[in-house]
Amino acid sequence: MNEIQDSVFILSLVLMAMVLSAFIFVALKSAHKEDYARVQPNAYRLRRILFGVIVVGGIFATIGTTRSLPYDVQHNRNAQQAAINVEGKQWYWGLSQDSVAKDTEVTFNVSSGDVNHGFGIYDSDLRLLAQTQAMPGYTNKLVHTFDRPGNYQLMCLEYCGLVHHGMIANFTVTETVTHSEL
Amino acid sequence: MNNLNLAPLPGSARTGILTYLSISAVVFLLMMLVGLTMRLAQAGWIGLPPDFFYQLMTAHGSGMVGISGLAASAVLWYFLRRYVELTVAVLWINLGLFLAGVVCVLGGIFVGGFGGAWTFLFPLPSTSMGVWGIWAAAFFMFGMLLIGTGFLIFYLDVARAILSKYGSIPRALGWPQLFANSDAPMPPATIVAATMVFVVNIMGIVAGAVVLAIMLINLFIPEFAVDALLTKNLIYFFGHVFINATIYQAVIAVYELLPEYTGRPWKVNKVFLAAWSASSLMVMAVYPHHLLMDFAMPTWAMVVGQILSYANGIPLVVVTAYGALTIVHKSGIRWDIASSLLFLSMFGWAAGVIPAIIDATVAVNNVMHNTMWVPGHFHFYLLVGLVAMLFGFMFYLVHKEEQGSSLVDRSAFWTYLVGSVGFAGMFLVSGMNSVPRRWAAHLPEWVTYSEIASVFAVLIVIGATAFALRFILRLPQARTV
Ligand code: HEM
Ligand SMILES: [Cu+2]
Numbered sequence: 001m002n003e004i005q006d007s008v009f010i011l012s013l014v015l016m017a018m019v020l021s022a023f024i025f026v027a028l029k030s031a032h033k034e035d036y037a038r039v040q041p042n043a044y045r046l047r048r049i050l051f052g053v054i055v056v057g058g059i060f061a062t063i064g065t066t067r068s069l070p071y072d073v074q075h076n077r078n079a080q081q082a083a084i085n086v087e088g089k090q091w092y093w094g095l096s097q098d099s100v101a102k103d104t105e106v107t108f109n110v111s112s113g114d115v116n117h118g119f120g121i122y123d124s125d126l127r128l129l130a131q132t133q134a135m136p137g138y139t140n141k142l143v144h145t146f147d148r149p150g151n152y153q154l155m156c157l158e159y160c161g162l163v164h165h166g167m168i169a170n171f172t173v174t175e176t177v178t179h180s181e182l
Numbered sequence: 183m184n185n186l187n188l189a190p191l192p193g194s195a196r197t198g199i200l201t202y203l204s205i206s207a208v209v210f211l212l213m214m215l216v217g218l219t220m221r222l223a224q225a226g227w228i229g230l231p232p233d234f235f236y237q238l239m240t241a242h243g244s245g246m247v248g249i250s251g252l253a254a255s256a257v258l259w260y261f262l263r264r265y266v267e268l269t270v271a272v273l274w275i276n277l278g279l280f281l282a283g284v285v286c287v288l289g290g291i292f293v294g295g296f297g298g299a300w301t302f303l304f305p306l307p308s309t310s311m312g313v314w315g316i317w318a319a320a321f322f323m324f325g326m327l328l329i330g331t332g333f334l335i336f337y338l339d340v341a342r343a344i345l346s347k348y349g350s351i352p353r354a355l356g357w358p359q360l361f362a363n364s365d366a367p368m369p370p371a372t373i374v375a376a377t378m379v380f381v382v383n384i385m386g387i388v389a390g391a392v393v394l395a396i397m398l399i400n401l402f403i404p405e406f407a408v409d410a411l412l413t414k415n416l417i418y419f420f421g422h423v424f425i426n427a428t429i430y431q432a433v434i435a436v437y438e439l440l441p442e443y444t445g446r447p448w449k450v451n452k453v454f455l456a457a458w459s460a461s462s463l464m465v466m467a468v469y470p471h472h473l474l475m476d477f478a479m480p481t482w483a484m485v486v487g488q489i490l491s492y493a494n495g496i497p498l499v500v501v502t503a504y505g506a507l508t509i510v511h512k513s514g515i516r517w518d519i520a521s522s523l524l525f526l527s528m529f530g531w532a533a534g535v536i537p538a539i540i541d542a543t544v545a546v547n548n549v550m551h552n553t554m555w556v557p558g559h560f561h562f563y564l565l566v567g568l569v570a571m572l573f574g575f576m577f578y579l580v581h582k583e584e585q586g587s588s589l590v591d592r593s594a595f596w597t598y599l600v601g602s603v604g605f606a607g608m609f610l611v612s613g614m615n616s617v618p619r620r621w622a623a624h625l626p627e628w629v630t631y632s633e634i635a636s637v638f639a640v641l642i643v644i645g646a647t648a649f650a651l652r653f654i655l656r657l658p659q660a661r662t663v
Pocket of ligand 1: 214300642
């Protein structure tokens with residue numbers, strides 16, 4: 001299963017390894033002494049290439065990653081819809097509904113009754129699927145479609161005091177429509 | 183304009199710098215032990231009540247950020263005074279306010295029980311469900327305010343000294359040379375960096391002071407309404423700028439010392455000037471990447487936050503890190519513990535920002551924000567970058583050339599390096615596996631990461647103990663210039 005997290009980890013590792021090899025290369029060659037006037041022009045030429053590669057890479061990355069943002073999501077008119085109100089409180093989640101049928105497009109209206117919390121949706125493998133902040137005075141809309149039935153967990157992702165780590169709620173995604181949605 | 187002042191440091195300034203650094207070495211070590219304690223608790227190897235865990239977390243976060251600021255300001259002061267007239271008394275005033283602030287902060291945490299984290303997001307300090315009282319929060323925040331005041335005075339003195347010599351901020355940043363083709367001599371690297379730092383840090387500290395004042399009033403007069411999103415913006419602006427400015431100050435040691443070790447100049451050219459001016463603006467403008475999961479923020483601010491965060495990495499990688507590589511390449515550099523740490527620090531900074539920048543992508547942040555990925559990237563560039571820079575500078579001050587590179591130095595270096603990379607790496611692995619940050623107790627599925635990380639943390643502590651001891655024992659032979 002290739003989730004965003006894995007790709008991000010591998011990409012980070014590869015780029016960090018590239019930086020590391022540059023440092024190792026230079027460290028290994030450092031004892032050998034050459035005139036700076038000869039080193040510099042080559043280094044500057046290489047730098048222009050590096051700059052170009054980074055800028056072009058950055059532009060592609062920006063275009064590629066900003067086409068779909070988690071904010072103000074357009075609803076998919078063909079999907080079954082559900083709206084669930086979520087209120088974070090020290091130290092539990094108040095949910096207007098704690099199960100949906102799979103493939104339902106759920107809009108979580110997330111807010112807080114006291115301090116900042118973070119509403120994070122975890123699947124049964126403890127993978128974080130999506131999140132938004134739960135803020136006093138604001139309602140953040142998080143749209144998520146569950147494509148697999150099973151047991152999910154809602155965990156707190158913003159430090160909120162003594163039992164922050166205990167702020168976990170269960171959430172069920174069923175194969176078919178359940179009574180709670182009727 | 184550029185004649186250097188290489189007269190010996192006045193005695194009280196020398197004592198001041200060495201006091202800053204000795205305190206820093208000891209506090210770094212103590213806070214590392216606190217960090218190790220937290221990781222051991224997450225591994226389940228020791229039992230900590232959650233209120234105490236979160237007190238330790240608050241102490242570790244504010245302590246590490248504060249002491250990084252103090253140590254970095256010593257680097258700045260030490261080199262900057264070669265170019266401009268700094269006020270020695272300010273060095274001591276800052277230290278006095280810092281220590282007074284630390285007493286309040288520690289009192290708030292360990293006497294009052296405050297555990298609202300160093301980011302003290304509104305309204306947690308006043309809303310703990312009775313875990314700590316109003317006074318504990320007040321002491322903590324008042325202490326932070328004192329520390330901030332000391333630093334504000336410090337950077338105002340830096341600003342005064344630079345402006346009285348260079349006339350204006352644009353001149354000290356070299357804008358006439360950059361934009362108007364002026365052929366006046368370029369400002370030295372240290373001046374450019376120090377100018378950038380005082381500009382951003384004065385803004386950052388003022389924002390922090392404003393939000394602390396607002397929250398202190400609200401603590402006692404709850405009718406004084408405060409907006410949670412506004413305070414969050416101010417806090418992250420302050421926090422982001424302040425911790426980043428520590429590295430931009432410490433890197434002055436790299437600019438000043440690698441030329442000494444390689445016999446090659448670190449020449450300021452237009453690219454360098456452009457990079458630092460761009461960094462000044464970007465360091466202030468990228469903080470919305472801390473708010474990407476606050477969907478109530480305007481979308482444009484988030485996208486701009488992402489793009490600027492990407493761009494922010496360019497001057498660092500292409501100019502500063504690359505510059506360090508160029509100057510060392512085939513230079514016949516003299517390797518000792520100081521030059522090794524400084525060289526390592528450039529790797530730590532350049533490599534550590536990579537996972538940070540990737541996390542500033544909205545789509546990534548959606549599944550990485552407030553997971554261990556975040557402490558992963560910042561421990562990488564703080565441990566392997568900032569702290570390595572700072573210890574490198576400390577060794578420069580006390581190391582004698584004829585002492586060469588001893589076995590103890592080399593073992594400490596490698597122990598510290600392996601420990602830091604492994605420790606930060608385990609945070610990154612935890613983040614990839616969605617482990618939330620700031621959890622006093624972990625689910626059984628996550629415990630292995632903390633166990634492995636704890637072993638690496640022990641290595642860091644061993645390496646850092648050796649560094650700190652060696653620095654302090656050699657203080658009598660510290661250089662006087
Ligand atoms: C032996 C070295 C260190 C160890 C073992 C360590 C350990 C930790 C641990 C376990 C956490 C909490 C992670 C979580 O669950 O969220 C943490 C957070 C943190 N650490 Fe460290 N750390 C070390 C060094 C440093 C250094 C050198 C700095 C800064 C210069 C630093 C700055 C921070 C900050 C700012 C936080 C965030 C606190 C918060 O979330 O409120 N740490 N560290
Ligand atoms: Cu929480």
